[in-house]
């Protein structure tokens with residue numbers, strides 16, 4: 236018995252990223268079911284999560300479907316108080332809910348002009364006045380939360396909460412569209428880009444290798460602004476390991492890293508590891524043995 240989560244392609248679906256982060260950051264087990272946005276595959280996926288119309292949508296272990304990111308956050312918080320999706324302090328929690336609600340309904344210019352695209356980073360995206368207005372408001376909210384409740388860590392309310400998950404795809408937009416931001420805001424952006432859970436999500440998106448042509452923008456590209464993945468390349472076996480680090484099954488797909496060949500039981504697990512080896516604890520533990 237586990238939760239099930241319907242998601243879109245990982246490089247482009249910002250709401251799916253938020254929903255997935257609730258689970259990944261709080262350690263609640265979930266099985267993900269993905270469909271390619273704007274295709275028949277997506278419609279097929281959602282028939283399994285009726286009456287949801289968009290992703291993310293969650294099915295509880297009891298079989299109830301909950302849709303819309305905010306409803307998923309609240310339902311998980313209610314069912315798993317120990318997971319700490321909201322801050323413990325009621326004043327901090329009220330502010331976290333306010334930030335999340337404003338993100339849920341607002342920042343239309345930023346979301347419209349700069350769709351999440353984790354495959355590409357632009358050198359200069361020439362943001363318009365409405366986007367700059369959104370950014371100013373976002374920076375003010377981040378500063379307010381951090382000043383009152385952030386303490387010395389990187390996150391808005393001390394430890395990672397649903398509010399940080401909500402702003403993860405905003406942080407990536409600032410990074411990938413190279414939007415202007417203060418040093419403090421950039422520290423927060425970099426904390427998201429360096430977060431191992433986010434890195435795993437992005438690596439899975441790179442492995443999916445999906446392109447949404449309507450998300451492309453005519454700007455010059457620049458290298459990924461987050462931590463540079465350790466170099467690795469597809470390879471032929473045999474490998475050092477006989478069993479896949481994730482499933483324990485016999486290996487069939489291989490990569491080469493630091494002069495050694497490592498095996499996996501399917502192409503997706505090989506490719507997600509290839510995209511960012513350091514993001515995968517089970518793989519790195521095997522390499523370190």
Ligand SMILES: N[C@@H](CCC(=O)N[C@@H](CS)C(=O)NCC(=O)O)C(=O)O
Nearest residue numbers: 248249250251289290291303304305
């Ligand atoms: N308010 C919804 C928004 C969800 C949403 O817009 N999801 C997008 C993907 S990021 C989607 O399902 N798009 C598919 C479509 O528009 O057909 C939420 O918070 O979950």
